[in-house]
Amino acid sequence: MIYFDNNASTPLDKDVAEVVLKYMCEEYANPNSLHEFGVKMDAKIEEARFRIAKSLGCMPFEIYFTSCATESINWALRGVCKANTKYGKHIVSSNIEHSATLNTLKSLESEGFEVTYIQADQNGEISLEKLSKVIREDTILVSIMAANNEIGTIQDIKGMSQIIKEKNKNCYFHVDAVQIAGKINFSLKEMKCDLASFSSHKFHGPKGVGILFKKERTRIFPFITGGSQERGMRGGTQNVPGIIGTALALEKSFEHLEYMKEIRNLRDFMALEIEKMGGKILTPISEKSVPNTLAVFFEGVRGDIIVNALSDEEIFVSTSAACSSKGVSGSKVMKALGYDNEQSKGMIRISLSYLNNREETEIFLNKLKNILVFLNF
């Protein structure tokens, strides 16, 4: 089996799996219980929060645990908007965001908030100039993704933070940071955003754990109300095994970054070979994209046909974002970048992890070549 769909989900790290199992089977007490067993689990969560904050470059009390990045994004967007209406009701985002952001914004629009969507350029870059022009006095939130899940383009988050704060000091900046963790080096301290969302299963951690970074003093309402967990900001018994596993997975993801140089070489090599086969490359093949991602299309060939043919050979890639790739409606990001409906149905997304190697890329390229011959491309 060759697994090239790591932007959808990554395999759980073996050491992390051991930790998760231990905290499921042996250290299972509720961290909110009064007894010693519970107090011990609470201390373990706080230790994990400390380690995660250290890895991300923030303070432990700025870290909140959720069930996935979709929940973190919902919380950041809805929580900030509802808590800041006295400053305005205008939000800025882009047209290439993940559906977790786009559908939450749609819902906020129906509740009376106004959203300006910045159009990314053909490489998926969001210009600082455009951002600067759309921030108004009543803008309360900007939400932009650090790296695009379909084509991998990285945004200048630090530059955006600077512009946002210069234009409006009451405006908060949320970053969907899901696709940078484990792929490039970064620090929340340098990014200077107010909120950031992460998902553990994207960096070899367990599914079912999200992180929301919320800078101290950011005005936000809770999203999940309930008990006093997470300092009263997110009710519900914490996923202790998942949280402790996430701390380890995140630390290891930074250690694995050195392998990403080789992964970038493999990605660039595949891009060259695919171009020779007549493929069109959507991902910017430069430092402006995460090293593991390569999105391509073959004019006139539907992506799902190639994905299914590769799947028959036990090679797993995807057509676009995993959460929308089951239909044949095409890549939302390609459409947003100006490609037509037919072209957008052609996307093939290849996303590697540090576990992949050159031999796998060569097998993949050979199979792809055969499939294209079979399809008379």
Ligand code: PLP
């Ligand atoms: N944001 C981006 C950029 C993503 O790629 C994803 C998942 O594909 C999400 C948010 C949602 O993450 P989760 O699966 O943890 O809800």
